[in-house]
Amino acid sequence: MRLIGKEEIENIAIGAALLGTGGGGDPYIGKLMAIQAVEENGPIRLLSLDEVPDDALIVPSAMMGAPTVMVEKIPSGHEALAAFKSLKDFLGQEIYATMPIEAGGVNSLLPLALAAQIGLPVIDADGMGRAFPELQMVTFYLEGASATPMVLSDEKGNSLLLNTIDSVWAERIARSVTVEMGGSVMNAIYPMEGHFVKKASIKNILTLEEEIGRTVREAMKQNINPIEDVLELVGGTALFEGKVTDINRRTEGGFAKGTATIDGLNKNKGSDCRLHFQNEHLLCEVDGKVRCVTPDLIAVVDSETGMPITTEGLRYGARCTVIGIPCDEKWRTEKGIATAGPRYFGYDTDFTPIEQLNAKAGITK
Amino acid sequence: MRLIGKEEIENIAIGAALLGTGGGGDPYIGKLMAIQAVEENGPIRLLSLDEVPDDALIVPSAMMGAPTVMVEKIPSGHEALAAFKSLKDFLGQEIYATMPIEAGGVNSLLPLALAAQIGLPVIDADGMGRAFPELQMVTFYLEGASATPMVLSDEKGNSLLLNTIDSVWAERIARSVTVEMGGSVMNAIYPMEGHFVKKASIKNILTLEEEIGRTVREAMKQNINPIEDVLELVGGTALFEGKVTDINRRTEGGFAKGTATIDGLNKNKGSDCRLHFQNEHLLCEVDGKVRCVTPDLIAVVDSETGMPITTEGLRYGARCTVIGIPCDEKWRTEKGIATAGPRYFGYDTDFTPIEQLNAKAGITK
Known part of the structure; x- marks a missing residue:
């Protein structure tokens, strides 16, 4: 306690x-x-x-x-x-x-x-x-x-x-x-x-949340970029860095649905990112290839401060980093994927773990 | 019991x-x-x-x-x-x-x-x-x-x-x-x-319903018209007799709303009747004058058999008698009229008891 x-x-x-x-x-x-x-x-x-x-x-x-x-x-x-x-x-x-x-x-x-x-x-x-x-x-x-x-x-x-x-x-x-x-x-x-x-x-989810927040806030005080440390904490991968150039948002069946388009600023990580969301970010494509998909986690953070950006907070011109994080193993079961995988949300793609998508994209970490 | x-x-x-x-x-x-x-x-x-x-x-x-x-x-x-x-x-x-x-x-x-x-x-x-x-x-x-x-x-x-x-x-x-x-x-x-x-x-509402039903069914067996006996039982007035010539029905907010137009067959009782309903019949006008209004009761029965006709059962050509019945005194209080009077249902008229409307129309009974 x-x-x-x-x-x-x-x-x-x-x-x-x-x-x-x-x-x-x-x-x-x-x-x-x-x-x-x-x-x-x-x-x-x-x-x-x-x-x-x-x-x-x-x-x-x-x-x-x-x-x-x-x-x-x-x-x-x-x-x-x-x-x-x-x-x-x-x-x-x-x-x-x-x-x-x-x-x-x-x-x-x-x-x-x-x-x-x-x-x-x-x-x-x-x-x-x-x-x-x-x-x-x-x-x-x-x-x-x-x-x-x-x-x-x-x-x-x-x-x-x-x-x-x-x-x-x-x-x-x-x-x-x-x-x-x-x-x-x-x-x-x-x-x-x-x-x-x-x-x-x-x-231990509250403890993990607390550690993420502490990392971001302490980096802010010292004016350093916390993203690498955060990735370490959550076992995540930086999938893309860029600037939001277009947001298409509509309210449908009580959901805020839409797509954000992000133009690449770090060409090593690709030039075009499409982020599909329904309240949560559910599917991330970079240069036309799926890079992370629900139930794996897709977070968007401010590229400088590491502060998380909600779908409502995504605005034209925002410089952001898209992060992919493996979900808990419980979600990767047949029932987990049927319950919250991409097809449940209407996306025409199968679930593939981010580790495999990373490997395909040549990211070994 | x-x-x-x-x-x-x-x-x-x-x-x-x-x-x-x-x-x-x-x-x-x-x-x-x-x-x-x-x-x-x-x-x-x-x-x-x-x-x-x-x-x-x-x-x-x-x-x-x-x-x-x-x-x-x-x-x-x-x-x-x-x-x-x-x-x-x-x-x-x-x-x-x-x-x-x-x-x-x-x-x-x-x-x-x-x-x-x-x-x-x-x-x-x-x-x-x-x-x-x-x-x-x-x-x-x-x-x-x-x-x-x-x-x-x-x-x-x-x-x-x-x-x-x-x-x-x-x-x-x-x-x-x-x-x-x-x-x-x-x-x-x-x-x-x-x-x-x-x-x-x-x-005693179930007993009253039973007496109404018995009256209608026994008259049917003897091939006589039960309407006068039914009016006696419920203290009602025959407001109009005629033939349905038009029905305007729409579904709105879960209600079957609309108006039926009935052409008079007994000219003593008027030549044109408009029956406004929202699931129930709520307002009856004869030759442009309000003759009965919610919470007083407006029933429609087959002019021959006295069998009640529901709003869904109202069809072009049906010969029917429109009956007005005073509601229970509990409905004629301020709260009763606020709860289920004509204005609650969106009709631009005040509640007037059927006895008064009858008197105005020269019906003393």
Whole structure:
């Protein structure tokens, strides 16, 4: 167990945005929420997975909905309290701890804010090791857990307890309720026992996010470029360096879909990069060749400062470096690829691990 | 207490369709469901309101969604069992009886089918005394009850327990979930105590429906016209007789909206009638003058047989009689008119009781 305060939150926010691969919400909002909660309630207890009792009830927490809406209606904490109480009553058992379901500017930080508000510890693990847009896109689901019973609550005081036949139905119903409730709600979801969480989650993710953030922030103080150090931390590859010359963005079915075109500034790494995104960056092509594809991670960072750039933050003229990172092995299974591989998102390509794509492109590291 | 069997169900189906004022679903479906349930489980116990203990937990039941969808996916009874069990567990109290929330081809009969399936009695009362399209349009709401906690379940096995800040939010959220669940779901809704039901519901409605149906069916056997006897039973007025010459129907926001034009065949009663509907008939104008308006009831029946015609059943050339019936006094309060008066549905007219409109038109009865 260690304590998480303001400094750790600042670091986690940056690392979470990087692993959020362009999605997962605005890190600034998540950070503000978590810092405010810590200032009001004191530091948060972070537990490593091996500190969790096997029979403890763990309930991950997340916001669902459009991050742009969240900026307008920041959660008050009441909805989280209501959701946790409601799920506790239904299950007839005390909740031992919460945890994030994904990495991202909002959903890595929100469980920290909630934990401070309701006095629970947070587990140093999540269910993606990255960000994805749908509720069944978590390693808990891949290992057989159900998203339900789950509780959704809004800031007005409405809440619902959902029991579905599978997590895809949970996603469908919860998504339509979220829209009706005003575009963003608080979820208490995927209740699990400690022994299952140990098997089914991505370990030490908050610590990794914190290390990434610390690396970026310390380099900034010393005015040096942190990208090589970050690549080392995450086992990633710099796929491309360039300047954004075109962005084609549309909103479709609740997704921010589109393509960014980046012109090369380091000709060793190619001259033209197309980045396809649906909330998250999902497919990276360099000079017409696939270089990284979901569920592997594609992050975009500022070429100077290493600060992660979200899909909403991608702007004409931005100088950026595109980074590819191998996903957790859980995602590279048949079910993992069916759940969050390129074909699920409508891209006409098979999943190939970044290590193989690197080798094809002549990158040995 | 008296028993309801196949014969009573046949009668109730007709009376419910008449009080359903054109909406409330296809009486044929509701009847089939109830008869099948009675054949499998034996007759249903019908309780009068004064037989209900004051502290008994009463849970009305209803289908929500498009009646046209219901034809394709008739409820199996499992969803009702699941919904009732789930609400019982949440409230921690046995459910004493169920009841309809509205009059109509489906929602008067469905509680009978469920009652037979799950072995509960049905109370001889409802929450409208007619049909209306939204969950807050019930006398329970007018008297201050909450639609929630309510449970929605579908035939696939998905269910959700909803707690909202008011019944208008319950309507909004439940409506969007219903669409997502495939267009029609089973609700266990407005849990109330016996003493409240006695105060807030419309009494003896199933008995009235049964008497209407018996009158129509017996007249049919004797080949006589039942309309005068039906008017006597419901305190109604024949507003117009004619032939449907035009129907303008569109689907808008989940409603079947439109206007029917009827040409007069009995010139004493006027030459031109416009019937405006949104699932239910809501406004009747004869020769340009309002003659009956929601929440008062407007029923359309076959001019020969007295059989009720739903808005979907209104066809070119049909010979019909338009009947106006005073609604229950509960609807004529300020809150009642705000909830289900003409302006709520977008008609630019105030509510005037049918008795006054009759007097203006020179009809003293």
